[in-house]
Amino acid sequence: MNKEPSEKAPPSHQSFAGPDRGATQKQITFKKPKTPKPQHAITIAVSSRALFNMVEARKIYEEEGLEKYVQYQVEYEMEPLKPGPAFPFVKALETVNACLRKHYPDSEELFDIVLMTNNHAQVGVRLINSINHYDLTIERFCMTGGKSPVGYLKAYLTNLYLSADSEKVQDAIEAGIAAATMFHYQKDLHLSDKQLRVAFDGDAVLFSDESEQIVKAHGLDTFFQHEQINENKPLAQGPLKCFLEALGKLQRKFYTKNERLHCPIRTYLVTARSAASSGARALKTLRSWGLEIDEALFLAGAPKGPILEKIRPHIFFDDQMFHIEGAQALGMIAAHVPYGVGQKNNKSTPKVEPTKGSITTWKQAKR
Numbered sequence: 001m002n003k004e005p006s007e008k009a010p011p012s013h014q015s016f017a018g019p020d021r022g023a024t025q026k027q028i029t030f031k032k033p034k035t036p037k038p039q040h041a042i043t044i045a046v047s048s049r050a051l052f053n054m055v056e057a058r059k060i061y062e063e064e065g066l067e068k069y070v071q072y073q074v075e076y077e078m079e080p081l082k083p084g085p086a087f088p089f090v091k092a093l094e095t096v097n098a099c100l101r102k103h104y105p106d107s108e109e110l111f112d113i114v115l116m117t118n119n120h121a122q123v124g125v126r127l128i129n130s131i132n133h134y135d136l137t138i139e140r141f142c143m144t145g146g147k148s149p150v151g152y153l154k155a156y157l158t159n160l161y162l163s164a165d166s167e168k169v170q171d172a173i174e175a176g177i178a179a180a181t182m183f184h185y186q187k188d189l190h191l192s193d194k195q196l197r198v199a200f201d202g203d204a205v206l207f208s209d210e211s212e213q214i215v216k217a218h219g220l221d222t223f224f225q226h227e228q229i230n231e232n233k234p235l236a237q238g239p240l241k242c243f244l245e246a247l248g249k250l251q252r253k254f255y256t257k258n259e260r261l262h263c264p265i266r267t268y269l270v271t272a273r274s275a276a277s278s279g280a281r282a283l284k285t286l287r288s289w290g291l292e293i294d295e296a297l298f299l300a301g302a303p304k305g306p307i308l309e310k311i312r313p314h315i316f317f318d319d320q321m322f323h324i325e326g327a328q329a330l331g332m333i334a335a336h337v338p339y340g341v342g343q344k345n346n347k348s349t350p351k352v353e354p355t356k357g358s359i360t361t362w363k364q365a366k367r
Contacts, residue, residue: 033101035139038157041112042246045142045153046090048117048127049164050182052081066146070122077126080133085182085333086162087134088189089314092196094137096250099264103257109250114140114156116149116163153177160243162335170338178243180317180335183324187331190312195264197313198247200293201304201337202271202282204319206244208236209340211278216341227278234288235281239339240317241289248291268311269293272323274300305330319343 048054061069093111100110113136115127121143131138142152150171153161161172161179172179191197203211215223247265254263269286273279275298286293297307305326308316316334318324319342327334 032135032137032139033097035137036108036110036112038112040108041110041157042159042250043112043114043157044090044093045114045116045149045156045158045161046086047149047163047165047168047182048115048119048123050084050086050162051090051115052084052087052127052130053184054081054084055184066120070120073123073126077129079126081126081130083134085164085185085335086315088191088333089162089196090136090138091134091193092191092314095194096196096264097137100250100253103259104253107253109253112140113138114142114158116142116152116156116158116161118144118146118149120145150175159246160240166336166338169336173239173337173339178240180240180315180337182333182335183328185328185331185333189331189333191314192312195266197266197268197311199268199270199308199311199313199316200240200244201316201318201320201323202269202273203235203238204340204342205238205240205317205337206269207238207241207282207285209238209319209342210235213341224277227281231281232284233281234285237289239337241291244291244293245289251292266294267292268313269296270304270307270311270316270318271296271298272301272304273298305332308332308334 049058057069057072060072090113093113097110100107115131115138117127119127124141124143127141140156142149142156144152148168148171150161150168153172153175154177158177161169161177162182163169163172163179164182164184166181169179169181200206203209211223211227214226244267247267251263251265251267254260254265269282271279271282273282279296279298283293283296295311299307303326304316304318304323308327309330309332312332314333316327316332317337318327318334319337319339321336324334324336
């Protein structure tokens with residue numbers, strides 16, 4: 001933001017292009033696809049700070065309070081917010097929807113993105129304008145005016161909740177909803193625009209933290225022995241098993257159309273387990289659930305970042321901040337799942353640097 005805002009027209013080098021004043025309502029047409037009914041859809045609830053980069057506005061809120069924050073958002077409501085960490089994921093979901101509509105024109109088994117935010121309604125205009133600017137199909141909003149939106153997740157039949165607020169994510173998981181904390185990323189990413197790629201860690205993400213409890217209590221040798229003894233006993237499900245299940249349901253719709261090799265959804269298991277000593281139980285667990293994973297990568301404790309850089313997933317879920325930070329260091333989009341025994345000293349603490357200049361400019365304009 002290089003110019004100072006005026007009362008009549010907030011500054012923007014990429015402001016929204018609105019219709020001419022003389023345009024009639026009939027001349028303004030919208031061709032966005034119809035929103036599916038919630039009971040049929042896979043609902044992805046995304047917070048405003050996950051979908052958009054709101055670092056500048058957040059800093060104003062923290063330093064100057066709610067009223068200044070709302071004033072800032074209203075004055076800049078004609079300027080589109082920049083994409084946030086969940087933005088590429090949401091765009092990829094819409095790519096999958098387009099493919100599904102091609103094969104199943106009347107089906108409502110689609111992704112439905114809901115904006116779930118504790119923002120006040122006054123901020124809603126900027127959020128709506130930003131969504132329309134990027135041509136996103138997001139029709140359902142939940143704006144709770146400062147209160148946590150987590151209580152509404154079940155009412156919206158949420159399958160996955162993504163937020164930049166780790167406490168809300170923790171509350172969602174404790175309520176039995178798949179959720180993860182998103183972090184702002186600093187690098188430009190080149191991700192597939194034809195295929196949704198989702199990477200999962202295994203233990204404490206797809207599976208329960210049973211195995212991690214054994215590692216922490218008794219060490220790796222006992223863990224390997226335990227896994228081999230229980231190779232044919234499925235692990236209990238973890239917090240994101242239901243989301244992999246939802247992805248698999250949509251994948252099978254493409255398989256039915258003989259599109260397995262060209263499916264617009266691809267899933268990855270990226271785990272620190274070693275294949276020979278503990279990998280079989282993980283794969284047999286997925287098989288017992290009737291689920292497939294497209295690629296299984298057993299790293300035997302090696303860093304995950306280089307593998308993720310090769311995969312370039314739209315989102316990677318892991319319960320360990322060590323792996324999240326390793327992915328971030330290479331510019332990958334990673335989401336922390338605060339679940340299991342390893343969370344006591346493993347808080348979701350994003351490393352964020354606000355964009356320089358814009359906040360100062362806005363403050364100077366208010367003097």
